[in-house]
Amino acid sequence: MIDEDKAKVRIGLIIASGFLIAIWLVKLFEVYTGISLSEYGVYPRELKGLRGIFFSPFLHSDFGHLISNSTSLFILTFSLFSLYTRSSIWVFPIIYVFHGLAVWLFAREAYHIGASGLVYGFASYLFFIGVFRKDSRSIALSLLVVFLYGGLVWGVLPTDPNVSFEAHLSGGIIGLVCSIIFRKYDPLPDRTDDDEEEEDIGINYDYIDDVNPDDVKIREDAHPVWFVNTSLPKKKKK
Numbered sequence: 001m002i003d004e005d006k007a008k009v010r011i012g013l014i015i016a017s018g019f020l021i022a023i024w025l026v027k028l029f030e031v032y033t034g035i036s037l038s039e040y041g042v043y044p045r046e047l048k049g050l051r052g053i054f055f056s057p058f059l060h061s062d063f064g065h066l067i068s069n070s071t072s073l074f075i076l077t078f079s080l081f082s083l084y085t086r087s088s089i090w091v092f093p094i095i096y097v098f099h100g101l102a103v104w105l106f107a108r109e110a111y112h113i114g115a116s117g118l119v120y121g122f123a124s125y126l127f128f129i130g131v132f133r134k135d136s137r138s139i140a141l142s143l144l145v146v147f148l149y150g151g152l153v154w155g156v157l158p159t160d161p162n163v164s165f166e167a168h169l170s171g172g173i174i175g176l177v178c179s180i181i182f183r184k185y186d187p188l189p190d191r192t193d194d195d196e197e198e199e200d201i202g203i204n205y206d207y208i209d210d211v212n213p214d215d216v217k218i219r220e221d222a223h224p225v226w227f228v229n230t231s232l233p234k235k236k237k238k
Contacts, residue, residue, distance in 0.1 A: 008082045011081050012082030013078060015078075015081050019073070020070060020077075023115065026059065027063065037055070037059050038059060039111060040052060040055040040056070040059060041111035042100055042107070044104050052111070053104060056113045057096070057118055059114065083141065084186045086186045087186050090178075091178045094174065095118060095171060095175055095178060099117045099121050099167060102170035103167050107166035112164040112166070116168060116171075118171060119171070120168045120175065121175040124172040124174075125178050126141055126175075127146065128175070128176050128179035128180070132180065155168040156172055
């Protein structure tokens, strides 16, 4: 299990690092050549704007825009692939493609660029998957997402005309939908040793309420130990 966890962490690091490096290389290309690639962003309801579904996450207006997305994108992408490795194979492309398609269908007529839609999509998925799965690891990650990125919720409102709230909103909605669809796709963490030991002991608490006080005897030659009448049903071994 340890080797498997290390492999998942390695996968998460490789994908998150590779994706982020590619985004930075695109920006450095723009700066070095003086060529702006913003026209390759999503332009709603124009045929040429469809290409932005694939290219817009790699495009940023300036280094400030890029830096603001980089840390969050790396952490969330790493968390997605390292903790939910199986579902990430589907969740990543679904959020990537469909949040861009939603922008193309419903957003304002302007070039929409940047990876913030992915940030909102991944953050939404990682939060809601913990709500639905309810295992301790997923819940802990959900709380961490709230602590680090709780302020993102304001980004889904049209507070700034220069910010694509449509990308944020569509990413958040699609992340929520993915968390519902794939909530059982990844296996739950292994039970603790204490849980396994408890089952090995063979205690069945379902029958405790059925015990008749007359069937209970206490040994007088030792510390108090409860003995249950053997006529009570026994737990079947699995």
